[in-house]
Every structure is written in structure tokens, then in C-alpha cells.
Amino acid sequence: METAVGISIDFDAATQSLSALNAAAYRLVGTAACKIDKRGAHYVCRLTPAGQLDGDSLRYRFLELVTDENVRENLSAKTEPVRNLILSLAFGSLAAPSSQ
Amino acid sequence: MARFLTADAFEVPEKRLQHLPFRFERRGGNYLLSNMVGDFVVLTHDEFGRLVDLRVTPGDGLYEKAYAAHLITRRGQQAQHQLLALRLRSRMAFLRQMTPLHLFVVTLRCEHSCPYCQVSRQSTDRSRYDMSEETAQRALKIALDSPSARIKIEFQGGEPLLNFGLIEKIVLAAKAAAPASGKKLDFVIASNLALLTDEHLIFCKAHDVQLSTSLDGPADLHNKNRPRPGGNSHELAVKGIRRAREFLGSDRVGALMTTTERSLDRVAEIIDEYLRLELDGIFLRPLSPYGFAVKTKQFHRYGVKRWLDFYTRGLRYILAVNRAGRHFPEFYSALILRRMLTDRPIGYVDLRSPAGIGLGALVYNYDGRVFASDEGRMLAEMGDNTFKLGHVDTASYSSLILSDKLINLIASSLTQCAPECSDCVFEPHCGADPVYHHATQRDPVGIKPLSEFCARQKGVMSLLLDILNNEPENAAILRRWGGM
Numbered sequence: 054m055e056t057a058v059g060i061s062i063d064f065d066a067a068t069q070s071l072s073a074l075n076a077a078a079y080r081l082v083g084t085a086a087c088k089i090d091k092r093g094a095h096y097v098c099r100l101t102p103a104g105q106l107d108g109d110s111l112r113y114r115f116l117e118l119v120t121d122e123n124v125r126e127n128l129s130a131k132t133e134p135v136r137n138l139i140l141s142l143a144f145g146s147l148a149a150p151s152s153q
Numbered sequence: 154m155a156r157f158l159t160a161d162a163f164e165v166p167e168k169r170l171q172h173l174p175f176r177f178e179r180r181g182g183n184y185l186l187s188n189m190v191g192d193f194v195v196l197t198h199d200e201f202g203r204l205v206d207l208r209v210t211p212g213d214g215l216y217e218k219a220y221a222a223h224l225i226t227r228r229g230q231q232a233q234h235q236l237l238a239l240r241l242r243s244r245m246a247f248l249r250q251m252t253p254l255h256l257f258v259v260t261l262r263c264e265h266s267c268p269y270c271q272v273s274r275q276s277t278d279r280s281r282y283d284m285s286e287e288t289a290q291r292a293l294k295i296a297l298d299s300p301s302a303r304i305k306i307e308f309q310g311g312e313p314l315l316n317f318g319l320i321e322k323i324v325l326a327a328k329a330a331a332p333a334s335g336k337k338l339d340f341v342i343a344s345n346l347a348l349l350t351d352e353h354l355i356f357c358k359a360h361d362v363q364l365s366t367s368l369d370g371p372a373d374l375h376n377k378n379r380p381r382p383g384g385n386s387h388e389l390a391v392k393g394i395r396r397a398r399e400f401l402g403s404d405r406v407g408a409l410m411t412t413t414e415r416s417l418d419r420v421a422e423i424i425d426e427y428l429r430l431e432l433d434g435i436f437l438r439p440l441s442p443y444g445f446a447v448k449t450k451q452f453h454r455y456g457v458k459r460w461l462d463f464y465t466r467g468l469r470y471i472l473a474v475n476r477a478g479r480h481f482p483e484f485y486s487a488l489i490l491r492r493m494l495t496d497r498p499i500g501y502v503d504l505r506s507p508a509g510i511g512l513g514a515l516v517y518n519y520d521g522r523v524f525a526s527d528e529g530r531m532l533a534e535m536g537d538n539t540f541k542l543g544h545v546d547t548a549s550y551s552s553l554i555l556s557d558k559l560i561n562l563i564a565s566s567l568t569q570c571a572p573e574c575s576d577c578v579f580e581p582h583c584g585a586d587p588v589y590h591h592a593t594q595r596d597p598v599g600i601k602p603l604s605e606f607c608a609r610q611k612g613v614m615s616l617l618l619d620i621l622n623n624e625p626e627n628a629a630i631l632r633r634w635g636g637m
Contacts, residue, residue, distance in 0.1 A: 131172055139241065
């Protein structure tokens with residue numbers, strides 16, 4: 054929905070994480086301000102452009118960012134164990150023994 | 154009779170594959186990815202989708218591409234984990250050399266009046282802005298207590314040659330004390346060279362002291378940027394560079410330029426001036442948000458887009474010089490390329506995470522205050538003591554480095570954890586700059602979408618990647634700069 058000063062986009066809270074929405078909103082800082090509210094089973098994101106970006110372009114950009122953040126969250130959850138393993142292989146020997 | 158197995162026997166079921174950690178961002182219609190140690194790969198939209206879903210098979214091209222780039226692995230396989238761990242440890246090994254750089258601000262006096270001066274210099278007749286011998290000795294003790302096997306002592310100002318007597322004492326005292334501490338020493342004087350004498354050169358030669366100076370470009374540009382009584386800063390700088398190169402050796406003298414608004418349309422002339430003086434390369438530096446650069450509003454005269462345009466034109470011009478047969482690197486590009494193309498540990502204090510404040514450098518001000526970086530000292534001259542760590546009269550190396558203040562500043566600015574940085578494809582080759590972000594956004598982490606530091610880093614790395622991937626002749630030059 055486009056208002057006089059921005060647009061609103063709804064997301065189903067059952068399938069869309071709040072943290073991904075926040076991360077996408079952060080990437081838009083400087084381009085648009087984003088206010089996220091929860092209404093019932095939905096997150097409503099109200100986007101107010103900072104410059105000349107029109108509603109359709111802003112919507113498209115935000116949806117792309119949200120999609121990317123969802124992929125990042127998914128990958129991060131899957132790769133966290135192996136990431137921690139690699140970090141412990143790299144730097145674990147620097148840790149002091151627990152007896153110390 | 155033995156038979157070869159069919160290709161089916163070597164297929165890897167999807168469930169046997171798993172992702173290794175990687176980052177990505179969209180680039181036009183494609184995706185740019187980097188693995189845990191910053192190796193880059195470009196995938197199409199379709200390839201990226203297949204990679205995310207692990208719809209890859211040996212022989213399909215994408216499997217090989219993703220495997221070689223350490224984006225995927227087979228369950229139960231350990232070699233890639235070990236390799237990534239080894240590379241990561243190599244890249245971070247600069248942390249083993251703690252505080253290798255120590256800056257001594259021997260005076261705040263200077264006979265130049267550069268409007269972009271970052272150190273808020275004082276006029277030459279105010280001798281209370283000189284470092285005392287007692288302060289210098291205390292500072293030297295702290296420097297020699299750093300664990301690094303090799304330290305560089307850099308003399309800064311103002312114009313350090315105005316207090317050359319103290320420089321001589323510090324160098325001699327450091328060399329006398331170094332054997333007991335088992336350290337190797339390097340010395341540099343950062344000077345405008347306008348006051349350079351034979352006496353200075355003889356001392357520098359005898360004690361292997363290098364010189365670093367400022368050269369902003371051709372005479373009219375340099376003199377406009379760097380006014381002094383007589384208006385002859387360029388003439389004296391060039392004379393000093395030539396004398397020093399002849400007496401000390403061409404590899405013992407370096408020059409740095411600062412980009413002001415006047416410089417933006419003259420990058421070729423600036424580079425030509427460096428070539429004319431047979432300097433080894435150039436560092437295309439932007440203006441920093443400190444000291445007189447802010448007071449005289451120089452810092453706000455141009456933004457990152459204009460600087461990136463300046464840098465791009467400069468880099469293209471320099472590449473043409475190299476293609477014509479002369480080795481002449483752009484030093485900042487060379488540094489980034491070493492990060493991108495090798496796993497050599499690079500502790501360049503302004504581009505690393507954990508940040509280089511304190512861990513990479515300490516600054517001993519003329520009045521005994523100790524700062525976490527030169528930029529932190531510059532902020533203090535503007536009334537902001539956020540990066541002041543202590544005073545040589547009361548502090549030790551340990552108390553400075555282990556202070557809650559320093560640890561909190563470093564910990565809070567780690568790019569590995571910062572919003573957007575932690576997911577950025579360029580993070581393995583970038584760094585934290587808490588001083589810059591504090592100066593411009595009053596926060597050591599900064600809001601990266603608003604950060605000109607971030608935009609500059611991304612712009613430089615994107616351009617270099619683009620050249621590496623699409624321009625073979627220029628890519629070969631960049632690889633040489635990167636040490637490959």
C-alpha cells in the first residue's frame with residue numbers, strides 16, 4: 054500500500070522472522086526509514102523514503118533485501134556448527150586450560 | 154577382470170553435501186560471494202539458487218566451482234576445515250606482533266599553515282609545545298616494553314625537525330636500550346623537509362632513519378594546500394626529497410599526498426609529479442575528519458563519490474603508466490590486493506579487525522598524554538579525549554593496552570560482529586576504524602550504510618575485483634602489486 058509519504062508491506066509472522074526484517078531495514082538506512090509493527094499475525098513494515106526513490110522501486114528493493122536476509126539467516130543457522138569448528142581449530146590452542 | 158566404475162558410483166547424494174560459511178551480495182544480475190577467508194567467486198542468479206539448495210553434482214561445473222572456493226564440503230570431510238582454519242590463523246597472525254608502531258609527537262610547532270592540518274599545529278615561537286627529554290624517556294620505556302620483536306619509532310609533529318635535538322637523543326637512547334630488550338628498531342621522521350639540513354641528513358644516514366614527507370602534486374596545487382611564509386613549500390619539499398634520496402638512498406624517502414577539493418580534477422598531474430621525482434609509487438589518500446580539516450571545513454568539501462571518481466581515474470592512469478613499462482604502484486590498492494590475493498598477515502593499523510588502536514600503535518604526545526592512535530590524538534586537539542589512554546608519568550605498557558577503555562573500544566568495533574560488516578563479502582579484507590566512526594557518527598561501530606569509510610572501502614575493492622576478473626593485462630599488474 055502506498056501512502057502520501059511512503060509505503061507499507063505486510064509479512065506473515067508465521068513464516069517471516071523479525072530479525073531478518075530488522076536486518077533488511079538496517080541496510081536501507083539512509084535510503085529509507087522503516088518502522089515495523091506487529092498486527093495480529095502480520096508484521097507491517099512502513100517505509101518512508103529519504104530521497105527520490107518511488108514507491109515501486111522502494112518496495113522492490115526492500116523485498117530483495119528481506120529475501121537476502123532470509124537466506125543469510127538460513128545459511129547462518131546451518132553453518133554455525135562448522136564455523137565454530139573452524140574457529141576453534143584456528144584459535145582454540147590459544148585458550149588457557151580451564152584449570153588455569 | 155577389473156573394470157572402471159560408472160560415473161554413477163561417484164555421485165554425491167545431496168544429503169552428503171553441506172555448506173561452509175560464506176557471505177554474498179547482489180551485483181547487477183549476479184551474486185558476489187566470499188568464503189571465510191575472503192576468496193571471491195561470482196555466480197549467476199541460477200547458480201546461486203542451486204548452491205543455496207545444494208542442487209549441485211560432480212561434473213556440473215558449479216560443484217567444482219563451489220568446492221574449490223570452499224563454499225561446500227562433503228559431510229565427514231576434514232581437510233577443508235583444517236585448511237580454512239590454517240588460512241584464518243595465518244591471516245590473523247599480525248596479532249602476534251603487539252604494538253609494533255610507536256609515534257613520538259616531539260613538537261606541535263610548525264612553520265606551515267596547511268588548512269587541512271589534522272594535528273592543529275601551533276606557531277613556531279611557542280616552545281611550550283615541545284616534548285621534554287623526561288617525557289621522551291618515559292615514552293621510550295613504554296615503547297620498549299611492547300612485546301613486538303621489531304618496533305618502528307616514528308617522529309611526528311607539527312614539524313619534528315623543529316625539535317631535532319630531542320629526536321637525536323631518543324634514537325641514541327633507543328639503540329642503546331634495544332639489545333637488552335632484544336628488539337630490532339626502525340626509525341622514521343615525518344617532515345615537510347622545508348627545514349632539512351646536512352646535519353639532519355648525516356644523522357639519519359648514520360642511524361638508518363627514514364624520511365616521510367608530504368607532496369600534494371605540482372607546485373601551484375601543493376603551495377595552495379600547504380602555505381608557508383615565502384610560499385615555497387613545494388620548492389623546498391622537492392629540494393629536500395632530491396637531497397635525501399641522493400644522500401640516504403631512494404628507498405629511504407617516501408611521500409604522501411592528501412586529496413583536497415582542488416586535487417579532485419588534477420589526479421594525472423599529481424601522479425606525473427611523483428613520476429617526475431622518481432618516487433616509488435603513490436598513495437591516493439582522502440582527507441580525514443580531524444583537526445583543522447574540520448575547523449576550516451575542508452573535510453566537508455567533497456564526499457565519497459567524488460573521491461572514488463578521483464581514485465578511479467588515478468588508478469586507471471597509473472595502470473597505463475605500468476602498462477608502458479614502469480613499475481609504479483598505488484600503495485593503498487597494493488595493500489588491499491595483498492589482503493585479497495594472499496593470506497599474509499597484514500597489520501596495517503588503519504585497516505584491520507581487531508582495530509589497530511593501541512594493539513597496532515601508540516602515540517606519545519608532546520605533553521606526555523598517550524593516545525590509541527594518531528587520529529585519536531588529533532581528536533584530542535579538538536577537545537575530544539575519547540582515545541586518550543593515559544599519561545607517560547603514570548602509565549605502563551600493560552596498563553595502557555589492558556585498560557578497560559581500550560578493550561571496550563576494540564571489542565565494540567569488531568567487524569566480525571558489527572551489523573552489516575559481519576555479513577559483508579568484503580569483511581575479510583576490511584577493518585574497523587572506531588576513531589573515524591566516532592569522529593563522524595559519535596559511535597565506534599558506526600551505522601555502516603551511512604559510513605563514508607565503508608563506501609570508500611567497498612568502492613575500492615569492487616573496482617579492483619572488477620579489473621581482476623575482466624581486464625587480463627591490468628589484472629597481471631595488480632597481481633604484481635599484490636605480491637603474486
